[in-house]
Amino acid sequence: MNFKRIQEIFLLAFIVIDVFLYTMTKNGNIQSDDTNAGSAGNTIVKEMKRDSISVGTLSQKRTNGYYLSAEVRTDLNEHLGDLKNQNARVDNNTLISDFRHSYKLNPEHPEKRLNELIKQPGFVIDGASYHYDRDLSTATKVVYSQLLENQLAYSADGRLTFNVARNGQLTGYSQRELAEVKILHEKAELISEERAVISLYQYNEIPNNSKILWKKLAYSRLLQINGKDVYIPTWVIATKSNATNKNQVNRINAFNGAAFNTQKVNVANSNNDENPQGESEAK
Amino acid sequence: MKEKLRHYFLPGMVGIAVIISIILSVSLLTNPARFSSRSHQNRTTDMHNDNNTHNELDLYAPTQLIETTSTGQQNLVTSPTTNLIGEVLRQLRQEHFSAVKQISTNNQKQYQAILHKPNTMSLNYTNPISTDKVAKLLRYQDLNGLGQVSRLVVPIDEPHELYLLADENQTVYRVSLATKQATNFKKFLQHGVTKNRVEVKFMNRKPWLFFPNPVIMNDYAFMLQEQSQSSYLNRVIGNATNANVKHRQGKTTYSSPDQELTFDHNDNVTYNNYRPTKRIVRQEDALNAAYQNAIQLGIPLDNTKFDSYVAKDHTVVYRLFIEGFPLFSDDQLGTYTYRYINQNSEQYQFSLRDFQIPIPTDDSKTTLPNTSDVLATLQQRGLSHQQLQGMTLGYQVVTSKADSLVVTLQPTWFVKYDNQWVNYQVAGLNNNNGKE
Numbered sequence: 114m115n116f117k118r119i120q121e122i123f124l125l126a127f128i129v130i131d132v133f134l135y136t137m138t139k140n141g142n143i144q145s146d147d148t149n150a151g152s153a154g155n156t157i158v159k160e161m162k163r164d165s166i167s168v169g170t171l172s173q174k175r176t177n178g179y180y181l182s183a184e185v186r187t188d189l190n191e192h193l194g195d196l197k198n199q200n201a202r203v204d205n206n207t208l209i210s211d212f213r214h215s216y217k218l219n220p221e222h223p224e225k226r227l228n229e230l231i232k233q234p235g236f237v238i239d240g241a242s243y244h245y246d247r248d249l250s251t252a253t254k255v256v257y258s259q260l261l262e263n264q265l266a267y268s269a270d271g272r273l274t275f276n277v278a279r280n281g282q283l284t285g286y287s288q289r290e291l292a293e294v295k296i297l298h299e300k301a302e303l304i305s306e307e308r309a310v311i312s313l314y315q316y317n318e319i320p321n322n323s324k325i326l327w328k329k330l331a332y333s334r335l336l337q338i339n340g341k342d343v344y345i346p347t348w349v350i351a352t353k354s355n356a357t358n359k360n361q362v363n364r365i366n367a368f369n370g371a372a373f374n375t376q377k378v379n380v381a382n383s384n385n386d387e388n389p390q391g392e393s394e395a396k
Numbered sequence: 397m398k399e400k401l402r403h404y405f406l407p408g409m410v411g412i413a414v415i416i417s418i419i420l421s422v423s424l425l426t427n428p429a430r431f432s433s434r435s436h437q438n439r440t441t442d443m444h445n446d447n448n449t450h451n452e453l454d455l456y457a458p459t460q461l462i463e464t465t466s467t468g469q470q471n472l473v474t475s476p477t478t479n480l481i482g483e484v485l486r487q488l489r490q491e492h493f494s495a496v497k498q499i500s501t502n503n504q505k506q507y508q509a510i511l512h513k514p515n516t517m518s519l520n521y522t523n524p525i526s527t528d529k530v531a532k533l534l535r536y537q538d539l540n541g542l543g544q545v546s547r548l549v550v551p552i553d554e555p556h557e558l559y560l561l562a563d564e565n566q567t568v569y570r571v572s573l574a575t576k577q578a579t580n581f582k583k584f585l586q587h588g589v590t591k592n593r594v595e596v597k598f599m600n601r602k603p604w605l606f607f608p609n610p611v612i613m614n615d616y617a618f619m620l621q622e623q624s625q626s627s628y629l630n631r632v633i634g635n636a637t638n639a640n641v642k643h644r645q646g647k648t649t650y651s652s653p654d655q656e657l658t659f660d661h662n663d664n665v666t667y668n669n670y671r672p673t674k675r676i677v678r679q680e681d682a683l684n685a686a687y688q689n690a691i692q693l694g695i696p697l698d699n700t701k702f703d704s705y706v707a708k709d710h711t712v713v714y715r716l717f718i719e720g721f722p723l724f725s726d727d728q729l730g731t732y733t734y735r736y737i738n739q740n741s742e743q744y745q746f747s748l749r750d751f752q753i754p755i756p757t758d759d760s761k762t763t764l765p766n767t768s769d770v771l772a773t774l775q776q777r778g779l780s781h782q783q784l785q786g787m788t789l790g791y792q793v794v795t796s797k798a799d800s801l802v803v804t805l806q807p808t809w810f811v812k813y814d815n816q817w818v819n820y821q822v823a824g825l826n827n828n829n830g831k832e
Contacts, residue, residue, distance in 0.1 A: 120407060120410055124406065128413055131413060134417060134424060135420060138420060159808045179477070180753065182755070254470070295756070296476065297754035298476075298754040299477055299479050301698075338619075338756070372721070379664075380803075391690060
């Protein structure tokens with residue numbers, strides 16, 4: 114009888130020990146997740162996930178970029194004669210045109226036909242310097258952004274916007290172009306996509322319970338000086354808050370990961386500032 | 397039967413509980429997660445080091461690239477869009493080196509032969525540098541402790557060896573490459589580069605770069621960024637309320653028992669540390685200390701290169717370089733100076749302002765006279781070439797009157813005499829101290 118008591122006490126003690134050890138391993142596993150994740154960056158990405166921010170896959174690849182200078186092209190009206198099948202006019206350096214006979218586009222993939230059309234002479238001026246920008250395009254507007262040093266520009270000054278009617282008919286477009294694009298300084302290494310998203314999160318610009326819709330590397334206007342613009346590579350990140358259902362576009366300086374704001378650094382002769390939020394709508 | 401089962405039930409349960417506890421204990425002990433916090437810390441420091449190494453490699457890289465073509469013609473190669481030397485070094489770091497050997501010393505003929513070796517490029521420093529730094533640049537430890545060198549001569553086409561040259565005693569080291577990767581540097585030297593004809597000649601027993609033709613250089617302009625005094629105060633002295641503040645002759649000095657930080661009205665900063673952490677004996681000690689302290693002070697080192705070293709007081713100067721040309725300004729702007737005075741004191745001088753954004757300059761260029769015209773002009777002003785310690789193309793920082801944060805960089809010649817770099821336009825003129 115005494116021996117049985119001892120056995121009972123042993124059983125109880127070991128059950129308590131087992132429960133304790135089990136909870137220890139549980140905690141350990143959570144920690145090990147963090148370690149296996151690999152980098153401090155990943156820890157923050159995990160933290161973002163805990164804040165219900167869905168980030169998708171983030172690349173750690175680093176590329177190079179330049180400081181560029183550019184001017185808004187002012188001689189578009191001299192080339193209106195080259196355009197065929199359209200009524201075009203230039204207003205404040207923006208070319209606005211309506212096609213006399215509209216083109217039929219595939220509503221799912223409007224770029225398929227446009228990529229061909231844009232290369233044809235007489236369709237648009239300098240079409241080859243623009244590239245389809247899926248992220249900025251909507252059902253009624255197909256956006257082509259200008260390429261600066263093989264990278265998209267994120268600026269209303271370097272953009273071709275095609276108007277598409279509900280029935281998929283291409284009716285017209287507006288165009289602004291950047292000219293005199295020059296490299297101001299030797300190329301420098303840029304931060305990765307992951308680093309940019311982390312910076313934005315650390316600046317508190319990504320609300321909890323939200324989703325990153327898209328992110329891309331694009332040239333943005335940093336400042337305007339003596340009638341010329343300075344463009345730098347930026348990470349453009351569009352987020353959507355699940356709570357308010359609002360879209361928001363933010364930019365991060367891709368050289369150093371600082372918050373990007375055009376207005377802050379304007380020094381002289383600045384006018385018609387871009388409004389980063391209002392400039393484009395996210396899809 | 398039932399009774400028998402009941403009899404074994406309790407010991408069986410105890411046995412199972414013991415086995416479970418053993419399994420759990422073993423799994424806990426062997427789980428790497430136990431060390432998670434420690435390994436995690438290591439990783440973050442590694443990342444930090446990566447960044448720093450990258451900076452340090454850039455900082456202690458040569459500044460000038462001279463190619464010698466197959467016909468023996470020499471050109472200074474620059475590029476406004478690519479860091480040529482950075483690209484060449486990145487490529488060289490992939491190589492494996494097998495041996496290093498001194499092949500000659502105090503032999504001017506051999507030295508000249510290597511300097512003029514066809515189909516090579518010479519990567520030059522503005523000041524001899526410890527081979528310990530070159531060892532880091534090339535990732536080849538055997539170069540440690542060889543002394544100081546001023547040039548790396550690298551064959552352009554599939555190099556099997558490269559040479560380290562020391563101007564001071566005309567010593568040549570040969571470094572053999574173990575792997576025969578088909579590295580070809582030709583493409584670096586062909587696209588988007590500017591080439592200016594040069595001749596490497598010996599003058600005052602030192603190799604000098606002569607430009608037989610006038611030189612065309614790009615103008616630059618920059619927007620500056622000004623850091624606040626308090627950011628440095630916080631980093632250096634910490635809690636500013638403990639600091640003793642003195643205002644004298646337009647200067648403000650904050651001091652704590654072992655540190656002192658002085659700001660003047662031109663944004664120049666002098667920092668004195670009366671408790672140096674390391675004793676400086678050799679050049680590499682000074683180079684390491686200068687770098688570590690620049691990082692600690694939070695001085696931006698983009699586009700900055702090692703420029704000069706004075707052994708007497710272990711002075712290390714870092715300077716801003718554009719396209720491989722040095723920048724000179726009337727104050728600390730664009731330079732960072734470290735000085736180890738003695739065991740009880742070290743000093744740093746730098747500027748609150750740094751170069752931030754390049755801005756357009758209407759594509760303007762400046763044509764500068766060739767070397768012999770400059771020497772003739774200086775001779776007329778009574779400066780003979782024997783008096784000159786150095787001569788270089790560079791940029792003079794010109795501040796704009798309208799906006800103190802916008803500067804233009806004006807290409808010009810600089811000559812060094814009386815241990816000072818002076819713009820050649822004013823060098824030797826009596827009515828000034830050599831500064832614009």
